[in-house]
Amino acid sequence: MIENNKSYGNIFLNGILNDNPIFRLALSMCPAVGISTNVMNGLLMGIAVLFVQFCSSLTISLVKNFIHPRIRIPTYTLTIATWVTVTDLVLAAFFPVAYKSLGIFVRLIVVFCFITMRLDVFARKNPVFPSLVDAVGMGFGFMLGMMAIGGVREIMGMGTLLGYDVLGFRPLLFFVLPCSGFFVVGFMMAIFNYTEIVYNRRKREMRSVA
Amino acid sequence: MKEIVKITIGLTLTCLIAAGIMGGVFVITAKAKKHNEYLNFKENMLALLGYNQTKPAPDTLQLCTVYRYLIYQGDKTSLGYMLPVKSKDAKDILYQFIRVNLQGQFVDKFDIDIETAQTNDQNMREKAIAAVLPKDVNQLIFADRFIVASNKDKRLAYLLPGKSPGFKTNINFMLALNSKYSIVGLQILEHQEDPGLGDEIEQEYFKNQFTGKDSERLKTLKVIKEPLPDEQLKFLERAKWAKDAYSEKDIETLQKKYQDKDICAITGATISSVAVVNGVKNVVTKFVYRVKILENIISKQKITVAF
Numbered sequence: 001m002i003e004n005n006k007s008y009g010n011i012f013l014n015g016i017l018n019d020n021p022i023f024r025l026a027l028s029m030c031p032a033v034g035i036s037t038n039v040m041n042g043l044l045m046g047i048a049v050l051f052v053q054f055c056s057s058l059t060i061s062l063v064k065n066f067i068h069p070r071i072r073i074p075t076y077t078l079t080i081a082t083w084v085t086v087t088d089l090v091l092a093a094f095f096p097v098a099y100k101s102l103g104i105f106v107r108l109i110v111v112f113c114f115i116t117m118r119l120d121v122f123a124r125k126n127p128v129f130p131s132l133v134d135a136v137g138m139g140f141g142f143m144l145g146m147m148a149i150g151g152v153r154e155i156m157g158m159g160t161l162l163g164y165d166v167l168g169f170r171p172l173l174f175f176v177l178p179c180s181g182f183f184v185v186g187f188m189m190a191i192f193n194y195t196e197i198v199y200n201r202r203k204r205e206m207r208s209v210a
Numbered sequence: 211m212k213e214i215v216k217i218t219i220g221l222t223l224t225c226l227i228a229a230g231i232m233g234g235v236f237v238i239t240a241k242a243k244k245h246n247e248y249l250n251f252k253e254n255m256l257a258l259l260g261y262n263q264t265k266p267a268p269d270t271l272q273l274c275t276v277y278r279y280l281i282y283q284g285d286k287t288s289l290g291y292m293l294p295v296k297s298k299d300a301k302d303i304l305y306q307f308i309r310v311n312l313q314g315q316f317v318d319k320f321d322i323d324i325e326t327a328q329t330n331d332q333n334m335r336e337k338a339i340a341a342v343l344p345k346d347v348n349q350l351i352f353a354d355r356f357i358v359a360s361n362k363d364k365r366l367a368y369l370l371p372g373k374s375p376g377f378k379t380n381i382n383f384m385l386a387l388n389s390k391y392s393i394v395g396l397q398i399l400e401h402q403e404d405p406g407l408g409d410e411i412e413q414e415y416f417k418n419q420f421t422g423k424d425s426e427r428l429k430t431l432k433v434i435k436e437p438l439p440d441e442q443l444k445f446l447e448r449a450k451w452a453k454d455a456y457s458e459k460d461i462e463t464l465q466k467k468y469q470d471k472d473i474c475a476i477t478g479a480t481i482s483s484v485a486v487v488n489g490v491k492n493v494v495t496k497f498v499y500r501v502k503i504l505e506n507i508i509s510k511q512k513i514t515v516a517f
Contacts, residue, residue, distance in 0.1 A: 059479055068220045070213075084227040093239035096246045104402070188315045 008133045015137025022145035022185065022193040027114040030147060033181030035105050039162050042150030044098050046143025048087055051138065053115050055083045056199075057135035060123040071120055076119045077110070084109045114138065149184050239455035240451070246474045248330075251399070255369055258386040258395045259359055262304075273369075274303075274358045274517045277335065278500070282308065282349040290315060290337065291504060292329075293342060294516040304514050305329070307339050316501040358517040365389050365517060373435055374489025377481045378402045381411070385420075385490060391498050396490065399455060401482075408482035416476055417485070418446040420490060422469045428491050433484050434472045442468050 005141045019025060033048075037044045045068075054081050060067075067075050088106050091099040107117070118138055123131040154160060157175030159167035174180050261267040279290040289310045294303045305324050309317040320342040328334040336350055343350070357369040367386045373380045382399040396417045403409050410416060415438065423431065438446070445464045448456055456464070475483040508515055 066220075069218055071221055072215050074221060078224050078228050082231050085232045089235050089239045089243070093242035095245065097252065 002075050008130065011084065011130055012137040012140075015139070016141040016144060017196075019138070020141040020145055020192070021138060022142060022149075023189045025114060025117075026189070028112040028142070029185065030084060031105065031108065031112070032146060032177055032185050035102075036146050036150040036153060036181065037176055038154040038160075039147055039150040041101060043143065043145030044102055046139070046146050048091070048102070049109055049112065049115075049142050050139030052080065052083045052087055052109050053135045053139045054132065054145065055086075056080050056115060056119060057123040057131045058128065060119045061126065061128045061131040064124050072120065072124070073116070078080065079119075080115055081110050099203070113116075114142075145188075148182070151207060152188070153180060166168050173194045197206040211375070224305060254384055254397050254399055255357065257358070258384060258397050259367055260395075268361060270362050271366075272360050272517065274360070274515075275329065275355050276358065276504075277329075277337070277355045278353040280349075280350075280351045281343070281347055283344070283347045287312060288341070292335065293508075294326075294511065296514045296516050297475075301408035306513065307342065308508060308511075308513070310503065314506075316507045318434070319511065319513070338491065344517060356456075356501075360382050360517045364381055364488050367394055368497070368501070370493050374485045376401060376403055376431065376485040377408050377479070378404075381485055382488065383486065383489060385493060387494065387497070390424065391494070391501075392422060393420050393490075393494070396420045396486075398486075401515075403479070407476070407479040410479060411474045411482050411486055414448045414450055415443055416473075416486075419468075419471075419473050422465055425494050428494050431487060431491060432472050433475045433480065433487050435475050435480065437477075438474045442471075 009159065015021075020025050022029070023172065031045055035045050054074070059079050060076065087109070091102070093108060119132065122134050126134075151161065153175045154162075156171050157180070158174060159165065159170045173182070249334045255273065256262070256267050259271075260269070261271075274294045276294075277292040279292070281288045281290050284420050286377070288483040289312070290307055290309050291310065292305060295306050296302075297304050303326055305322040306319055308319040311317050322338045322342055324334065324338040325463065328338075332352060336352070340347070340350055356370075359369060366388075368389075368391075370385045370387065371382070372385065373382045375381075381401040381403070384397045384399055385393060386395040386397075388394050398412045398417065399406070403411065441464070444451070445456070445461075445468070448461075473483065473487050507513075
């Protein structure tokens with residue numbers, strides 16, 4: 001899986017570029033399609049997911065030697081559920097404005113498959129610090145992906161960005177509806193993959209020249 | 211066999227630890243959460259009265275809450291109202307508890323010893339009331355409450371919180387009635403309806419349809435499955451899209467034109483629309499009946515209420 005000589009920077013960038021949860025792994029599409037109607041929502045959701053992923057990875061990599069291998073999935077789910085409940089209560093108590101706009105979506109973080117997958121693939125087999133870096137990388141990848149989708153949908157749908165009126169008119173209200181989420185995610189996934197193909201081809205050409 | 215025991219112990223321990231962490235965080239954040247809910251409630255009340263960040267509420271605005279209780283004494287049932295009254299020198303607010311029997315006649319009244327800050331807590335209220343009631347009262351049950359907003363001795367509005375079973379769970383809302391008991395505003399406080407469908411009850415084009423309807427019209431109000439005419443839709447949403455497009459006279463004429471129209475349901479959310487309409491009808495008809503009795507008693511017994 002991950003060798004010991006991979007630097008922490010590589011692990012971090014892995015979560016954003018190579019293994020981006022939305023664009024490469026295509027996991028947890030539900031929030032990417034449903035909540036990312038504007039940049040602010042995407043940012044808040046990304047921060048919540050980052051926090052949950054960070055704490056879950058920390059917990060699991062600390063107790064990885066005590067988990068019986070046959071009950072690891074229920075254990076992951078229990079850990080994630082605990083941290084999501086903690087996030088929900090803390091948001092409701094100390095950040096009421098954010099809680100009002102996120103509403104019921106914070107509780108849906110429990111079913112994000114990429115958090116469970118990351119715990120099983122990475123946190124169970126690696127020491128604490130690499131797991132944390134990987135968790136932060138994954139969380140950032142998710143947050144940046146959500147913000148990118150949210151940005152496109154907000155500009156094209158409402159003509160605003162982070163609440164500030166940029167265009168002055170509303171180009172296509174279609175972009176605020178849920179169905180446009182599928183279109184936008186699909187197109188961005190295509191652009192993401194195409195850039196990667198072109199980048200790899202360039203790198204190969206440069207290496208063969210050198 | 212040993213494996214199963216190990217697995218069971220492992221799972222039980224994990225569940226207990228998880229429960230412990232969640233319980234601990236809940237206890238720590240419960241007070242702040244309640245405070246936030248109270249602030250949210252107060253903000254909704256002020257928004258219904260027309261005050262927001264650009265137009266703050268005046269200092270002389272007074273919000274008095276009247277609590278209604280059901281009293282079971284032997285086999286007799288009666289209603290009790292906890293009212294804020296002005297003290298003799300009109301500077302402080304004291305609290306009185308009056309009892310009304312089911313036919314609407316005044317039974318008796320008591321002075322309660324409670325501080326204004328403690329009236330928000332249900333337990334303290336009931337303790338203070340139970341201390342003055344006669345000893346053979348079996349049960350004292352809280353029924354509902356309403357809030358009277360007044361500014362410098364002039365009543366602005368009655369604020370009625372209420373709830374109604376919606377498509378998923380209860381829809382909590384708050385109504386504002388003016389002194390002639392016609393609706394001035396409706397605010398949806400809390401609901402769990404579907405986003406995009408039942409969620410639309412929070413939109414202006416649904417809530418503003420209730421403005422101006424009085425208690426007589428509400429008795430026969432129903433939901434019709436027709437689209438809103440364009441003119442009415444623009445008028446209802448004027449605060450969002452066209453703040454300065456209507457003059458005072460235009461607003462009056464359009465308001466009068468659509469005053470008696472039934473409520474147009476939200477497309478794809480008939481149950482949620484009907485739930486809100488039924489809840490509003492329920493709350494207003496019951497309130498108007500009760501408040502008339504209460505006003506009668508207050509004037510006959512010459513109780514100097516603080517509103």
